[in-house]
Every structure is written in structure tokens, then in C-alpha cells.
Amino acid sequence: xxxxxxxxxxxxxxxxxxxxxxxxxxxxxxxxxxxxxxxxxxxxxxxxxxxxxxxxxxxxxxxxxxxxxxxxxxxxxxxxxxxxxxxxxxxxxxxxxxxxxxxxxxxxxxxxxxxxxxxxxxxxxxxxxxxxxxxxxxxxxxxxxxxxxxxxxxxxxxxxxxxxxxxxxxxxxxxxxxxxxxxxxxxxxxxxxxxxxxxxxxxxxxxxxxxxxxxxxxxxxxxxxxxxxxxxxxxxxxxxxxxxxx
Amino acid sequence: xxxxxxxxxxxxxxxxxxxxxxxxxxxxxxxxxxxxxxxxxxxxxxxxxxxxxxxxxxxxxxxxxxxxxxxxxxxxxxxxxxxxxxxxxxxxxxxxxxxxxxxxxxxxxxxxxxxxxxxxxxxxxxxxxxxxxxxxxxxxxxxxxxxxxxxxxxxxxxxxxxxxxxxxxxxxxxxxxxxxxxxxxxxxxxxxxxxxxxxxxxxxxxxxxxxxxxxxxxxxxxxxxxxxxxxxxxxxxxxxxxxxxxxxxxxxxxxxxxxxxxxxxxxxxxxxxxxxxxxxxxxxxxxxxxxxxxxxxxxxxxxxxxxxxxxxxxxxxxxxxxxxxxxxxxxxxxxxxxxxxxxxxxxxxxxxxxxxxxxxxxxxxxxxxxxxxxxxxxxxxxxxxxxxxxxxxxxxxxxxxxxxxxxxxxxxxxxxxxxxxxxxxxxxxxxxxxxxxxxxxxxxxxxxxxxxxxxxxxx
Numbered sequence: 001x002x003x004x005x006x007x008x009x010x011x012x013x014x015x016x017x018x019x020x021x022x023x024x025x026x027x028x029x030x031x032x033x034x035x036x037x038x039x040x041x042x043x044x045x046x047x048x049x050x051x052x053x054x055x056x057x058x059x060x061x062x063x064x065x066x067x068x069x070x071x072x073x074x075x076x077x078x079x080x081x082x083x084x085x086x087x088x089x090x091x092x093x094x095x096x097x098x099x100x101x102x103x104x105x106x107x108x109x110x111x112x113x114x115x116x117x118x119x120x121x122x123x124x125x126x127x128x129x130x131x132x133x134x135x136x137x138x139x140x141x142x143x144x145x146x147x148x149x150x151x152x153x154x155x156x157x158x159x160x161x162x163x164x165x166x167x168x169x170x171x172x173x174x175x176x177x178x179x180x181x182x183x184x185x186x187x188x189x190x191x192x193x194x195x196x197x198x199x200x201x202x203x204x205x206x207x208x209x210x211x212x213x214x215x216x217x218x219x220x221x222x223x224x225x226x227x228x229x230x231x232x233x234x235x236x237x238x239x240x241x242x243x244x245x246x
Numbered sequence: 247x248x249x250x251x252x253x254x255x256x257x258x259x260x261x262x263x264x265x266x267x268x269x270x271x272x273x274x275x276x277x278x279x280x281x282x283x284x285x286x287x288x289x290x291x292x293x294x295x296x297x298x299x300x301x302x303x304x305x306x307x308x309x310x311x312x313x314x315x316x317x318x319x320x321x322x323x324x325x326x327x328x329x330x331x332x333x334x335x336x337x338x339x340x341x342x343x344x345x346x347x348x349x350x351x352x353x354x355x356x357x358x359x360x361x362x363x364x365x366x367x368x369x370x371x372x373x374x375x376x377x378x379x380x381x382x383x384x385x386x387x388x389x390x391x392x393x394x395x396x397x398x399x400x401x402x403x404x405x406x407x408x409x410x411x412x413x414x415x416x417x418x419x420x421x422x423x424x425x426x427x428x429x430x431x432x433x434x435x436x437x438x439x440x441x442x443x444x445x446x447x448x449x450x451x452x453x454x455x456x457x458x459x460x461x462x463x464x465x466x467x468x469x470x471x472x473x474x475x476x477x478x479x480x481x482x483x484x485x486x487x488x489x490x491x492x493x494x495x496x497x498x499x500x501x502x503x504x505x506x507x508x509x510x511x512x513x514x515x516x517x518x519x520x521x522x523x524x525x526x527x528x529x530x531x532x533x534x535x536x537x538x539x540x541x542x543x544x545x546x547x548x549x550x551x552x553x554x555x556x557x558x559x560x561x562x563x564x565x566x567x568x569x570x571x572x573x574x575x576x577x578x579x580x581x582x583x584x585x586x587x588x589x590x591x592x593x594x595x596x597x598x599x600x601x602x603x604x605x606x607x608x609x610x611x612x613x614x615x616x617x618x619x620x621x622x623x624x625x626x627x628x629x630x631x632x633x634x635x636x637x638x639x640x641x642x643x644x645x646x647x648x649x650x651x652x653x654x655x656x657x658x659x660x661x662x663x664x665x666x667x668x669x670x671x672x673x674x675x676x677x678x679x680x681x682x683x684x685x686x687x688x689x690x691x692x693x694x695x696x697x698x699x700x701x702x703x704x705x
Contacts, residue, residue: 048541050704067541068704071249075543085534087260089267094260101256102542104249150543 001026001185007056009042016042018209029186031200035239039209040189044158048079078147082158084139088132092123092142103150113149120175121145137168157188161195193231207239253544257552261526275564279515280571283508287576290507304388307333307355309346314366323399330395356382357392374408410434508572509661510632513654517598519564521619523557524602528612550698557602561595578665586671590660593683597653600690607697630654656682
């Protein structure tokens, strides 16, 4: 569905993404797994149209995809940023209504979409409370729900479960599984092995801006010569054991 | 077009909603500017314009060491002068010399007049009593007022006897021969006596105060009760026919300084308020919501347009509230020409909004934006005449050019033209101001859009 072909991006002299290629298939959850500084967030920024790639190409359903330059291309994407990106002094409903309008949801459909998003986030009874009064988990759930308002076929999820309690984490995974089962394609960035193992159909292992391996958990384990090994073992095998502080 | 306008309107509506939920923001946008307009308006009125919008008054503290009926009458005469505010007030305790000197040292008083013992006796004996003035030499404006007021009161108290002596001193200082001085003084003394005789008051003086009886020749209290109005006399030395010409569009009791301080403060506070609104763009960037807006399927210019609409709407609201407040408190005649007020306010709001957007798109951080904007606004306010009517001063060319480069100057010219000169928006003066404000609005908006694409949008 979405092909990333030889994508590169640099911050000055520092190359953050270096010739990255992978494909996101329709209805799959693809994990981007990498240590800090591997280039996950920069890749997401390029895909979401927040950065213009220095080189490479993005293709959607076989045609050139230009989210940076073309407003309508961005309509197929739903971005869930790493940080909670909501207005703390607006209620959950007001946040959803605003982002729905920005995403071009038709006024006559907006109420239904908001109701569905509130259900997805499990926040029906807190719809008219300000975000400032929400727990971290509630904010994370709403952060996800906002990205689904315009029913995009592709969701870009940048570490959406960071810092949430087990209940909210469970709710978030259930919501993501429902979206995937409903036909959405999920590109899921994380460095949490258990998250990737639970949700993702396939995994792209990144380091230093490059793709090290792509495949299912079993394929990756077999690829490093340790069939049956858990994902963390495979990951450390691929990326090495040195500390990453950036 | 609706692809641009619809999300822009949504952003503006969202920001207005957040604006009204932010109590601190509301305080900064409405309450604080209103309080400042009130405080400055009253202060300026008191300091420079007189409570009735008339002439300025200087404070004169009086130490009456004589305590005679004549010295009390003299102080009363001083109180009757429009240019002086005499301390202590009639019902307050008398001031001692030590107290007055302490007040001078602390800067509370700037002119202290000492009426020495024997003041009343000297007056009764037909002499010219000597007075003593302690003053702060840095208060030259007040010194002029005090000197004029004191001269007038002294002339009145001495029944004009000071006049020949003053004339003699003037001639001496001018290098006249002693003989010429003597003959001129004698002639002046003779003239004075003739005047007193004409008033029929040679024998009618009050034994204690040395003043003519009540109702004897006095007409307006400006003359110290002597019947000889020396303030009017000095004014009338120039053959001048004075005719008042109040523009019919101007509020009758409006003083120039109040019109100046009200419009100046409103313009300055509008700039602060709108920079705060425009920099919500930077707040969105810091909080991560800007990325979400930029990743949406709307034209990215909608973000800039939305911020512009929100900032402009806040500005118009702020102007409406502050002008209404100023009208209620100071009766400045703000709404006498609503069309001109609207055209001017729209022009100013557009220009200041563009200024705010320029700051918001140029700055790398909120701190940078606030620091730079504060500096610019204060400089523009001072140079452009929001604090003092600098446009009335004769300034060197560079200062004149600097003044004309400020938004404040054109805004002040517009509002002062409307309030003070009663000009309509079609007058050349106001059309020029409006044209400059719109030219700035368009130019700064285009530059802000360019900066938005180069510095705010991701590369």
C-alpha cells in the first residue's frame, strides 16, 4: 500500500535517515523497532509530511505520494505524535470537534465521528471535561482517537503507549487491534519489544537511519540464526549491545 | 477558497475559545489595559492638564511664619490662582520651616514660599516685604508657573507698590543712568497713585490686611482682592483679541493630554495584546499541536490565516472594550464619528496584527518573541508619541524620521486627528495615516507568510 523507497533525511551534516526502504501493506501492523537515534521519528516526520525528504520516494498504491507538498495526500494519514498534542483547556469533545474540522470532516458527520472517537478512547463519560484534568493514560487514548476522526486508511503511531498505566495500555492495544481488523494499516514506532511482539504483524529493525532487517518475529529470529529467540534477543543481535544515549 | 477559509475559521474560533478560558490572558488583554488607561489618564490630567482640562497647576508649599491676617489673606490670594495648588490645604495644620525643608529633601515638595515675621506689618506700613523661596532647581516648568502666580499675588497684596520698584530694577539692569531710573520710578509711582485714586481706595484699606474692602473694585478673585487684576493686566499688555474656536466634533471638556494618553495607551496595549495572541503560533509549536495541524489535510496557510483572524478579532474586541471604557470614564468623545473610529480601528488592528504575525514567524522561541516585541513596542511607543506628544516638538531630522517609521506615530496621528481636530476618515491627514497602516499591514503580512514558509514550516 505505502512504499518507502530509499528515503534519506539529514539535519545539517548529521544523516538521520539513510536510504531507508520498506513497504506497509494494507491492513497490517508494521512495527518500526530501533534504539534511540535510529531514525524512527524522522522517518515518521517524512511520512507525515512534516519534513521534506532529501532523496528517495514515497509511493501510495503505486503512485507518487507527496505528503509534504500536497494537502490532499495527507488526508490518507492519521498521525499520533509521540507527545500528547491536544489543547489542555478544551474538553475532549471540543478537541475532537476542532481536529475533525481541520481534517475536513463534513459538518453533518462530525457528531457521529466524535461519538465513535470517544468510544474508541473509552472517554464517553469524560467527553465534556477539560483535558487538563485527565490522567496521562486518558490523554494518550484521546491522542489516538483524534487521529482516527477522518477515518484515514493509514495510521502513523509514534510510540503511543509511552508512560501509560497497564489499563490504558490494554485499552490502547484493543483499540489499535480493532482499527487494524477494520482494514487500517498501522505503522507503529516503538522500542518496547513486548508492544511490537503483541501488535505487529511484521517488524522493521532500524539503526543509524538504516533498515537492518524486515520480517515477522519468526523470520527475524531465523535470520539471525536463533529460531525461537524472543524479540529482544533478536533486536540486540541486530543492533549490538552498546549504549545509545541520543 | 473554502478549503483555506474553513480550517482557518476553525483555528480562529478555537483560539478565541481558549482566549476566553484563560483568565490571566483576559486580565492582560482587558483589565490591565483598562486600569492603565484609567491611571495614566488621571495622572496626566492631574499633572499637565488640570482637572477641568484647563491649564497646568504647580504645587506651592507655604510656610507662614508671620501668622498675621495679612499673611493669611496673601495665602488665600495664592489659593485663588488657577496655576497654583497651594499646600497645606486650608484645613490642614500649618507647615513649619523644618517640615518644609524635609519635604524638599524627600522630593515631596519642589517650591516652598516662606512668609517671614513682619510680613503683615511691612504691608501695613506701605513697604515691600521680602519673601523667601526654597526650591528644587530641577523643576523649571513649575518654577515658571510659581513665579507668574507669585508676582501676580504680590502685586495685588502691595496694591501695585511693587511695580515702580520692579521698573527701577529693570532699568538698572538695562544700564540706565541713576537719574533716568529715579525719574522713571517717580513717574511710575505717580501713575500708581492716580490708579488708586481712580479706584477711590486710598483711604479705604483694611487696617490689618492692607487690602481693599470686599466688593470694592474686585471682580474675579484673580487680583488678590486689590481690585487691580495683574494677571489680566499682564495678559492684556499684548493687544490681543482672543476668540475660542472649538471644533464642533470635539468633546467640549476634552483636554489634549487626556486624548493623548488615552489613545497612546490603547495603541501600546493593543500591540502587547496582539503580539501575545500572534505568538500562540509559537505556543502551538512548543506544545506539539502545530505538527498535528501541519500534518492535517488542510492548506498550511490556513494555520497562518487562522492565527491572523484570531489576533485581529481579539484586537477589535480589545479596542472596543478600551474605547468604551475611556469614553465612560473620560468622556473623550470617542464615538462621535463611529465610521471614522471603525475605519481607523480596522486599519490599526490589521497593522498591529501583521506586526504580531511578523514577530511570531520570525522568532525561534517564545522568549525571543516576547523579548524582542517588548523592546520594539516600548521604543515605538516612546518615539512614536504614545507616551508624550512628541509630534508637537521640534525634533532633529533623524528623530523625525524615526518617529514616522513607527506604527505608533500613524495610529496616534489618526486618533488624535479624530479626537482632537475632529477630522473625518476622508480628510487627507487621516487618509494618509490609514494608508500607511494598511500598507504596513499588507507588507508585514506578506513578509510574515514568507517567514512562515521558511522558518516555521518544516524543512
